[in-house]
Amino acid sequence: MSGRQEITQTRRWIVKIGSSMITADGRGLDASRLDDWVAQIAALHKAGHQIVLVSSGAVAEGMVRLGWKQRPAHVHDLQAAAALGQMGLIQAWESRFRKHGLHTAQVLLTHEDVRDRQRYLNARSTLLTLLDLNIIPVVNENDTVATEEIRLGDNDTLAALTANLVEAELLVLLTDQDGMYESDPRTHPEAVLIESAAADDPRLMEMAGGGSGALGRGGMRTKLTAASWAARSGAHTVIANGAADAVLTRLAQGEALGTLLQPGKQRLGARKRWIAGLSRPCGQLVLDAGAVAALRQGGRSLLPVGVKTVQGEFRRGDLVLCLDESGSEVARGLVNYNAQDAVRLLGHGSDEIAGVLGYVGDEELIHRDNLVVS
Numbered sequence: 001m002s003g004r005q006e007i008t009q010t011r012r013w014i015v016k017i018g019s020s021m022i023t024a025d026g027r028g029l030d031a032s033r034l035d036d037w038v039a040q041i042a043a044l045h046k047a048g049h050q051i052v053l054v055s056s057g058a059v060a061e062g063m064v065r066l067g068w069k070q071r072p073a074h075v076h077d078l079q080a081a082a083a084l085g086q087m088g089l090i091q092a093w094e095s096r097f098r099k100h101g102l103h104t105a106q107v108l109l110t111h112e113d114v115r116d117r118q119r120y121l122n123a124r125s126t127l128l129t130l131l132d133l134n135i136i137p138v139v140n141e142n143d144t145v146a147t148e149e150i151r152l153g154d155n156d157t158l159a160a161l162t163a164n165l166v167e168a169e170l171l172v173l174l175t176d177q178d179g180m181y182e183s184d185p186r187t188h189p190e191a192v193l194i195e196s197a198a199a200d201d202p203r204l205m206e207m208a209g210g211g212s213g214a215l216g217r218g219g220m221r222t223k224l225t226a227a228s229w230a231a232r233s234g235a236h237t238v239i240a241n242g243a244a245d246a247v248l249t250r251l252a253q254g255e256a257l258g259t260l261l262q263p264g265k266q267r268l269g270a271r272k273r274w275i276a277g278l279s280r281p282c283g284q285l286v287l288d289a290g291a292v293a294a295l296r297q298g299g300r301s302l303l304p305v306g307v308k309t310v311q312g313e314f315r316r317g318d319l320v321l322c323l324d325e326s327g328s329e330v331a332r333g334l335v336n337y338n339a340q341d342a343v344r345l346l347g348h349g350s351d352e353i354a355g356v357l358g359y360v361g362d363e364e365l366i367h368r369d370n371l372v373v374s
Contacts, residue, residue, distance in 0.1 A: 003196055003236060003262045008254045010169035010236070012050045012131070015041065016159035017174045021242040022057035022089075028064045029057070029092050033243070037174075038093070040248040041136065042100035049252070050131045052166060053104075054139045054159040055093065061085030082143035093138050103135045108142035111280060114161050115319075120274055124165045131166070156219075160226035164233045164273045171230040172251065173223050174242030179259035180220060182207055199224075199231040199261040224261075231263035232276045232372075268372065275319070275333060276372045283312025283320045283339055285365065292324050295331050295373055301364035302333070302371060304345035304353070314339050322366070333371035336362040 017037065024030040041051050059078055062085025063071065072078055086108075094104045107127065113119045130137045141158050156173060163171045181191040197204060208220040227237035240247050240258025251257055268276060287295075291306025302322060314320055315338045322331040337345065342365060344356055350363040 003260050004254045004256055007170055007236060007238070007251060007260075011048065012052075012166060012168045012170070013044070014052050014054060014159050014163045014166075014168045014171045014230075014235075015174065015248065016054040016155055016172065017056060017242055018155070018176070019056040019060045020176050021174055022055065023060040023064065029061055029088065031092075034092055034096055037242070037248070038096040038100065040246060042097070042102060043249055044252055045102065045134075045136070047252070052127065052131070052137045052139060052162055052168065053093070054155055054162055055089060056140070056155045058082045058085040058089050058140055058143055061088045079144050086140065086144070089140070090138060093136075097136055104138050105130050105135050107137050107139045109139060109158065109162075110142045110145060114165075114274075115278055115280060117274065120165070127162070127166050154222070156222040156226040157229070160229040161277045163230040163235045164277050167233050168230070168235050171226065171235050171237040172248065173226065173237065173239045174247065175219070175223075175239065176241065176243065177239075178241045178244075179239050179257075180204070180207070180223075194259050195256060196260045196262065198264040199227040199237060200264050204261075227261040229277060231261070232268045233273050234263050234267040236263065237261040271369070272372050275370065278319045278332070280319065281312075281321045281332065282314035282318040283310065283335075285310060285320055285322050285335075285342070287322055287324060287330060289325070291322075292330050295322065295371070299368060299373075301368040302331075302366040303350055303363070304342070304365050305347060305349050307342070307346055307365060310339055310342045310346065312339060314342075320366070322371075329374045331366075331371050331373045333366035335366055336364060 021033065022029060041053065045051055059082045062081030062083070065084050065088065066081060090106050097104050109123060113123055127137055139158065139162055141154060159171060159173065178193060180194045182194060183191045185191040204224050205221065208224055223239055230237050238251060238258050238260050240251065244257060247257060285307050286309040287306050288308050291302060294300040294306065295302060314335060316336060317334055319332060320335045321329055322333065324330050335342065341357055345353060348356055354360045
């Protein structure tokens with residue numbers, strides 16, 4: 001079965017809509033587009049799909065209500081705009097879904113909600129219960145309390161984390177371009193649309209480049225990262241033009257719209273999906289070639305003997321990245337020792353831990369059950 005055919009069989013979707021689409025490039029909420037998306041989601045819901053909507057637009061809508069023409073630089077101004085704009089945003093969704101006999105529920109998350117295991121599980125339970133009750137959850141980042149998290153494109157990440165939370169089968173990222181191109185179509189009119197690729201294909205990031213803009217470039221990189229994360233739970237990702245006629249219902253029918261990014265890696269269990277979604281590492285461990293091979297090929301735990309350097313300040317249970325000697329990420333996991341003890345253990349065998357530290361600890365720096373290989 002092809003990837004497009006598989007989409008027709010999916011039940012649980014995450015649909016993320018970006019600010020530029022919802023607010024008509026910052027000119028206020030686009031009523032006609034909202035009407036159209038709600039009608040499509042209602043049709044999908046009636047056909048048996050469960051939909052979680054990840055909606056950007058709170059800051060942009062707040063700016064419109066305040067009469068601000070430029071995105072402010074100060075965090076407190078952004079938080080105030082988000083608080084004001086969130087009211088209009090959720091009212092807009094709720095009033096439209098009500099016309100189709102559907103209830104919505106607002107779910108505001110921060111990275112801390114995902115980082116903390118108990119809060120992660122609570123958020124998962126809430127979302128799954130809402131879906132079981134035939135309610136459309138409307139998810140947004142809680143920008144009124146976030147600080148450095150407030151940045152354009154971050155809801156792509158949030159959408160991927162939500163896909164992992166509820167084990168969605170499909171992540172749809174609606175944007176203002178037709179999908180991902182082999183080069184920037186704004187400067188290369190002859191650029192070719194990528195119709196399908198593996199979500200973990202390293203060539204995609206090279207094509208995305210640096211830069212900024214909607215899908216070019218910085219924005220596309222966040223979408224590729226989101227697709228890679230969603231793939232960890234087995235989800236397909238489609239990047240498509242939200243302004244295309246009946247885009248969601250046509251995708252549900254298997255039509256080849258946008259760019260399809262397919263999961264190529266083995267599906268992770270619930271705990272490892274949580275670890276893979278953690279996005280605030282506290283430190284780094286640089287591994288020798290033997291340790292890299294043991295993790296990638298042998299599915300082994302990380303032992304202190306294979307670590308060359310320790311970077312950062314971390315405590316037992318914190319997330320750390322495991323890098324090879326060229327600086328590329330090999331894995332990420334929850335470490336069994338704090339940074340000071342990890343430094344003392346460098347190059348030592350597991351049978352030497354008690355002698356080095358003066359107490360008997362874990363044999364591994366990171367146990368394989370708490371380790372996700374990249």
